[in-house]
Amino acid sequence: MSHPDVAIADLNQAVEAMLWPQLDDAHLTYEVIAPIIERLKQEPGIRAETLGHSYLGTPIQRLSVGQGPVVVLAWTQMHGDEPTATAAVLDWLRLLLTQPPASLPRDWQQQLTLHVIPMLNPDGAAQSTRQNAQGIDINRDALAQQSPEGRLLWQQVQALQPTVAFNLHDQNPYYAVGDTDTPATIAFLAPAYHPKKHVDGARLQAKQLIALMKDKLSYWLPQGIARYDDSYSQRSFGDAIAGTGASTILIESGAHRDDPHRQVARRLNVIGLQLAIEALLNGTHEQYSLADYYGIPANTADGFCDIKLCNVTIDDGQHSAYQADICLVKAASTQSLLIDFVGDARTVHGFRDYDAQKLGLANLCALPRLGGDGQTLLKSLGLHSTNCNR
Ligand SMILES: [Zn+2]
Structure with a gap:
C-alpha cells in the first residue's frame, strides 16, 4: 500500500x-x-x-x-x-x-x-x-x-x-x-x-x-x-x-x-x-x-538497550542471592557487548529481550548474540541461577 x-x-x-x-x-x-x-x-x-x-x-x-x-x-x-x-x-x-x-x-x-x-x-x-x-x-x-x-x-x-x-x-x-x-x-x-x-x-x-x-x-x-x-x-x-x-x-x-x-x-x-x-x-x-x-x-533517552536479560538471579555463593535485570549494549568501536545497567530495568526495552526465568544459564550463555566479551561478562557476574519470580 x-x-x-x-x-x-x-x-x-x-x-x-x-x-x-x-x-x-x-x-x-x-x-x-x-x-x-x-x-x-x-x-x-x-x-x-x-x-x-x-x-x-x-x-x-x-x-x-x-x-x-x-x-x-x-x-x-x-x-x-x-x-x-x-x-x-x-x-x-x-x-x-x-x-x-x-x-x-x-x-x-x-x-x-x-x-x-x-x-x-x-x-x-x-x-x-x-x-x-x-x-x-x-x-x-x-x-x-x-x-x-x-x-x-x-x-x-x-x-x-x-x-x-x-x-x-x-x-x-x-x-x-x-x-x-x-x-x-x-x-x-x-x-x-x-x-x-x-x-x-x-x-x-x-x-x-x-x-x-x-x-x-x-x-x-x-x-x-x-x-x-x-x-x-x-x-x-x-x-x-x-x-x-x-x-x-x-x-x-x-x-x-x-x-x-x-x-x-x-x-x-x-x-x-x-x-x-x-x-x-x-x-x-x-x-x-x-x-x-x-x-x-x-x-x-535510555529507552532501549541492545540485549535485556530480565529476571536474572545473581548468586556468587558468598552473599545472599538477588534479582536484577541486565542491560547490554554494543561497544561502538568493537561491537562487543558491554554491561550498561544492572538492576530494575522495567522502563528499558531490549532490541532483543530474554527472560532468564525461562532460560537456564547454559542457554543464556549459548545465545547467539552473546558471543565473545558478552559471554565472559555474564560468567563474571556469576549467573548460575534463574530461579526467580517477580
Ligand atoms: Zn550529533
Missing part, C-alpha cells in the same frame, strides 16, 4: 531510484562521498565551492542549487560518527538535479536557494568519532569557535542568512518514543534561542514545518517519530543559529529494528527535507499549530 497522498507516494518512488548504493553503510568517510560530489558537480544547475578545510586539511564543500530569495542551508555529520543524513542529502541533491518532483513549482530555482554542506567533520568521519581531530565536539563550539569546522559553519550562517537551517544528526540507538517500546527512528527539534524558550516567528515556522513532516512521515512510522528536548544550550550550533532568526530544524536519525545502516531514517530524511521545501514554497505548513508540534511524543 502506498502513501495515501499521491504526490508523496510518487516522491517516495522517485527517492528509491535516487539512493546512492555505495552510501548504504553505518560509516561514511570523505573518500566515499568525494566521488559522488564530483558526479553531482557534472549536473547542470549545481554550484560547488570548497569553503575551507578541516583541522587535518580535508576539504569541506558546499553544493548549491537555485538562486531564489528563500534560502535553505543544510549541513550534516558535524559529529563524525553520524553519517545517515550525509547519504540523505546526497540522494536529495541527485533527486532535485536529475528528477525534480512534479510537486515542486517549475520555477522553484527562482524561488529558493538550497545550500548543502555534506560532512562538516571529515576528520571525525575518518576516525568514526563524534569529535573533530582536535577532540572538540563541534556542537559545543558555537561560541568559542576554536575548531575550523565550527568557524566555517558560523561564517556560512552569517554570509547566507538562511531562512531555514537544517542541522542534521544521528542519535544513539537507545532513544524510545515516549514510554513506548518503539525506537525513535526520527526525532525533531526546533531549538530554543533563549533559556525561556520564547517562540518567535522563525521558531513558529520551524515548529510548523516539523509538524508537517511528522504528519506526512507518520504513514511509514506511525509510532516512531519523537520530539527532542528543547532545553536551551548556548554552546550548541542549533540554538545559536536559531538566535540569528533562521527557522532552525534539528533532525536526528535514529534506530529502527533490524536496520543497522539506518536506511529507514535515510529515506525519511530525503522525503522530509523535500516536503519541507515544498511547504516553504506553497505555505501548507501554516495550517499546523504549536499544539501539533507539542503533540509529538518525547524522545526518551
Whole structure:
C-alpha cells in the first residue's frame, strides 16, 4: 500500500531510484562521498565551492542549487560518527538535479536557494568519532569557535542568512518514543534561542514545518517519530543559529529494528527535507499549530538497550542471592557487548529481550548474540541461577 497522498507516494518512488548504493553503510568517510560530489558537480544547475578545510586539511564543500530569495542551508555529520543524513542529502541533491518532483513549482530555482554542506567533520568521519581531530565536539563550539569546522559553519550562517537551517544528526540507538517500546527512528527539534524558550516567528515556522513532516512521515512510522528536548544550550550550533532568526530544524536519525545502516531514517530524511521545501514554497505548513508540534511524543533517552536479560538471579555463593535485570549494549568501536545497567530495568526495552526465568544459564550463555566479551561478562557476574519470580 502506498502513501495515501499521491504526490508523496510518487516522491517516495522517485527517492528509491535516487539512493546512492555505495552510501548504504553505518560509516561514511570523505573518500566515499568525494566521488559522488564530483558526479553531482557534472549536473547542470549545481554550484560547488570548497569553503575551507578541516583541522587535518580535508576539504569541506558546499553544493548549491537555485538562486531564489528563500534560502535553505543544510549541513550534516558535524559529529563524525553520524553519517545517515550525509547519504540523505546526497540522494536529495541527485533527486532535485536529475528528477525534480512534479510537486515542486517549475520555477522553484527562482524561488529558493538550497545550500548543502555534506560532512562538516571529515576528520571525525575518518576516525568514526563524534569529535573533530582536535577532540572538540563541534556542537559545543558555537561560541568559542576554536575548531575550523565550527568557524566555517558560523561564517556560512552569517554570509547566507538562511531562512531555514537544517542541522542534521544521528542519535544513539537507545532513544524510545515516549514510554513506548518503539525506537525513535526520527526525532525533531526546533531549538530554543533563549533559556525561556520564547517562540518567535522563525521558531513558529520551524515548529510548523516539523509538524508537517511528522504528519506526512507518520504513514511509514506511525509510532516512531519523537520530539527532542528543547532545553536551551548556548554552546550548541542549533540554538545559536536559531538566535540569528533562521527557522532552525534539528533532525536526528535514529534506530529502527533490524536496520543497522539506518536506511529507514535515510529515506525519511530525503522525503522530509523535500516536503519541507515544498511547504516553504506553497505555505501548507501554516495550517499546523504549536499544539501539533507539542503533540509529538518525547524522545526518551535510555529507552532501549541492545540485549535485556530480565529476571536474572545473581548468586556468587558468598552473599545472599538477588534479582536484577541486565542491560547490554554494543561497544561502538568493537561491537562487543558491554554491561550498561544492572538492576530494575522495567522502563528499558531490549532490541532483543530474554527472560532468564525461562532460560537456564547454559542457554543464556549459548545465545547467539552473546558471543565473545558478552559471554565472559555474564560468567563474571556469576549467573548460575534463574530461579526467580517477580
Ligand atoms: Zn550529533
